[in-house]
Amino acid sequence: xxxxxxxxxxxxxxxxxxxxxxxxxxxxxxxxxxxxxxxxxxxxxxxxxxxxxxxxxxxxxxxxxxxxxxxxxxxxxxxxxxxxxxxxxxxxxxxxxxxxxxxxxxxxxxxxxxxxxxxxxxxxxxxxxxxxxxxxxxxxxxxxxxxxxxxxxxxxxxxxxxxxxxxxxxxxxxxxxxxxxxxxxxxxxxxxxxxxxxxxxxxxxxxxxxxxxxxxxxxxxxxxxxxxxxxxxxxxxxxxxxxxxxxxxxxxxxxxxxxxxxxxxxxxxxxxxxxxxxxxxxxxxxxxxxxxxxxxxxxxxxxxxxxxxxxxxxxxxxxxxxxxx
Amino acid sequence: xxxxxxxxxxxxxxxxxxxxxxxxxxxxxxxxxxxxxxxxxxxxxxxxxxxxxxxxxxxxxxxxxxxxxxxxxxxxxxxxxxxxxxxxxxxxxxxxxxxxxxxxxxxxxxxxxxxxxxxxxxxxxxxxxxxxxxxxxxxxxxxxxxxxxxxxxxxxxxxxxxxxxxxxxxxxxxxxxxxxxxxxxxxxxxxxxxxxxxxxxxxxxxxxxxxxxxxxxxxxxxxxxxxxx
Numbered sequence: 001x002x003x004x005x006x007x008x009x010x011x012x013x014x015x016x017x018x019x020x021x022x023x024x025x026x027x028x029x030x031x032x033x034x035x036x037x038x039x040x041x042x043x044x045x046x047x048x049x050x051x052x053x054x055x056x057x058x059x060x061x062x063x064x065x066x067x068x069x070x071x072x073x074x075x076x077x078x079x080x081x082x083x084x085x086x087x088x089x090x091x092x093x094x095x096x097x098x099x100x101x102x103x104x105x106x107x108x109x110x111x112x113x114x115x116x117x118x119x120x121x122x123x124x125x126x127x128x129x130x131x132x133x134x135x136x137x138x139x140x141x142x143x144x145x146x147x148x149x150x151x152x153x154x155x156x157x158x159x160x161x162x163x164x165x166x167x168x169x170x171x172x173x174x175x176x177x178x179x180x181x182x183x184x185x186x187x188x189x190x191x192x193x194x195x196x197x198x199x200x201x202x203x204x205x206x207x208x209x210x211x212x213x214x215x216x217x218x219x220x221x222x223x224x225x226x227x228x229x230x231x232x233x234x235x236x237x238x239x240x241x242x243x244x245x246x247x248x249x250x251x252x253x254x255x256x257x258x259x260x261x262x263x264x265x266x267x268x269x270x271x272x273x274x275x276x277x278x279x280x281x282x283x284x285x286x287x288x289x290x291x292x293x294x295x296x297x298x299x300x301x302x303x304x305x306x307x308x309x310x311x312x313x314x315x316x317x318x319x320x321x322x323x324x325x
Numbered sequence: 326x327x328x329x330x331x332x333x334x335x336x337x338x339x340x341x342x343x344x345x346x347x348x349x350x351x352x353x354x355x356x357x358x359x360x361x362x363x364x365x366x367x368x369x370x371x372x373x374x375x376x377x378x379x380x381x382x383x384x385x386x387x388x389x390x391x392x393x394x395x396x397x398x399x400x401x402x403x404x405x406x407x408x409x410x411x412x413x414x415x416x417x418x419x420x421x422x423x424x425x426x427x428x429x430x431x432x433x434x435x436x437x438x439x440x441x442x443x444x445x446x447x448x449x450x451x452x453x454x455x456x457x458x459x460x461x462x463x464x465x466x467x468x469x470x471x472x473x474x475x476x477x478x479x480x481x482x483x484x485x486x487x488x489x490x491x492x493x494x495x496x497x498x499x500x501x502x503x504x505x506x507x508x509x510x511x512x513x514x515x516x517x518x519x520x521x522x523x524x525x526x527x528x529x530x531x532x533x534x535x536x537x538x539x540x541x542x543x544x545x546x547x548x549x550x551x552x553x554x
Contacts, residue, residue: 004451198419198427205416212376212410213428214402214473322418 007319011272018275019178026171034170035242036286040278041177042238047262047274048184049231054260055269056197057224058204062128063115063135064259067229069142069251070111071104071236076154076246078103083157097162097176101237108233109226116225120218135256142248153247160241167241177238181275184231189271191227200224201269232259261299265306267313269322276314328387329354329508330375330406330477335384337367337374344370346532347384352477357509359523359540361516363553367532368512369411372481375510376408377401389476403430407475411482411512413462415469417455421446424454424465425472432474439468443498460491467498477508484513492518516548528552 018037025033046068053059078100081093094100119130148154158168165172191197199220202210207217240246249255258281266277281299288295310317330352337345345367352358360368373379375386377398386394386401393401402408416424425436425446440447443464449457454465463483470478483499484492496518503509503522513519520526520540527537528551535551 195426195429198423201419201423202416202427205418206414208378208398209410209414209416210427211397211399212378212402212408213469214399214430215427216397216399 003320003322007270007272007315007322010315010319014272014275014279015182018279022171022174031170034174036282038170038174038177038242040275040282041174041181042235042242043259043262043278043281044275045177045181045184045238046232046235046259047266047278048181048188049228049233049235050259051228051263051269051274052188052191052200052224052231053228054263055273056192056200056204057221059120059221059225059228060128060260061131061225061228062253062256062260063131063133064228064232065251065253065255066115066135066138067108067112067232068236068239068255068259069138069246069248070108071233071238072240072246072250073142073148073154073236074104074107074233075100075160075237075240076156077148079156079158079160080148080154095158095160097160097167097237097241100160101234104233104237105230108236109230112226112229112233113222116222116229120221120225132253132256135251135253139248139251139253142251149247151248153245153249156240156244156246159244173241177242180234180238184234185271185275187231192271196220196223261303263313264303265313267315267322268311270313270315270319273313273315280314327354327390328352329356329389330510331385331387332371332375333385333387335371335374335386336382337370337379337384338382339370343382344532345374345384348529348532348534350527350534350537352508352510355506355508356524357503357511357522359519359526360510360512360529361514361519361526361552362529362535363514363551366529368529369481370532371529372408372479372510372512376406376479378408402473402475405474405476407470407473407478409463409466409470409478409480409483411485413459413466415454415457415462415465417453419454420451421454421457421465422450424469428469428472430472430474434471434474436472439471442471442501443468458491460487460494463487463491463495464498467495471502475507477510478502479510479512481512482514483511484515484518496522514552516543516552 022034022037050064053061078093079095081088082095115134119127122130143151161167162176167173199215203217203220211217262274262277262281265280266273284295284299288298306313328351332348332350335345335348348371362368377396385392388404425439445461445464446468484495500522511519523540526540526543528535530551536547
């Protein structure tokens, strides 16, 4: 069996397990398991976003938590104003997920456009540091923003609503998140198979050589960075609805690091890499976190092993080298 | 015939050392120009400068009458300069198809047409470019340049290091491209292969144009003096 077929079968298996486990939990009345699966799916959506920038474009953004935070605060602020019946910039708040998602993607995309336009003129360690610096600016801004909770964060008293479904029920909220994850994965697969993805991967390999065949390295990377920020922002809005709480911790540098860890654990540039990586991270947090408070030490050892012995992450370890196209 | 590519008085430096000293040449529409000279005489520098991959200290690069001297290389490529670089330089971790579609621009050269032109690229469509043979990588490099739908194809040592049978295959393909009306700027050291195709020859010597003229005017004395053959 060739690697491509093996990877597609593995992807189908992961997608099936991610749906089957919460389905069983719903039937067995185990809402905690459904919440865990929802958390995995949301982190995976954020990972799909980062995977466009990092996996396809080789842009090691160490500040993607910024977009997660923008999405989270959009959801939190909209819900806060809807709950209290107070206007924001002359508009009323909303507790509807669809307009919140649209606004989260719009604002995180716009911010990614600004950050990308400034940071993509650099590369390597400078790019990493500039993206981190922007995220830290966002972190400290929210920390000193008393109107929306400052360092205490902002609660969302009632989970935002989705037409036709009761989002207060964990299984129904999971289905929404799972559906969005599948759409995000479909978008990633489409981008990767299109000229855009090929051009982005060519730039990652050698920007000068890519320019010689008519590819604008800056333009393509900026579009990829914006798309990446938009998808991560969408994940942020969902994360806020899952935890019913947003705080500056969503924008902390450790969150940006966790997103990179997710991609590396699952497989950089692999379609289901973020899903596998998010499942490993949440799995470690739940199972080893219950045994020891030093669970991140063990996660670190696993990360070390992946970097040293399995560069393709879990997907690469099982399905072999990437053979896209 | 109008000049498609015009290089006028190019002065180019590699760091502190000057590589080109006022090089001027023209490629007319539908013409094949052979750029010749021994190693280190400035052939690849001229090609890279024409494609706007190297900065100029002085001089002008024009494509179809338009001054492209200050344009970045991706804009020059989009305007019609299709480069097949020395050493192939395919994107090794990408598949053959990904290498091709990455370069795609609207025009008559589509993926299907390039694959029909080089059937080997169709057979190897999902193979990583880095795992292809030298000849197949050369076909991919030419195919990738064709996907940009160029007005002028610039081939830098297109058959260097390839087996004789593959060289013949590549030269046959280049001849077909010329017969279809594509303009060519060719760099190669093998006179027996490049001269039958060339309409005009330019010899570079120490970064200057030492001689230019038709291929029939290239006497054994000239080839001995400037090309060492």
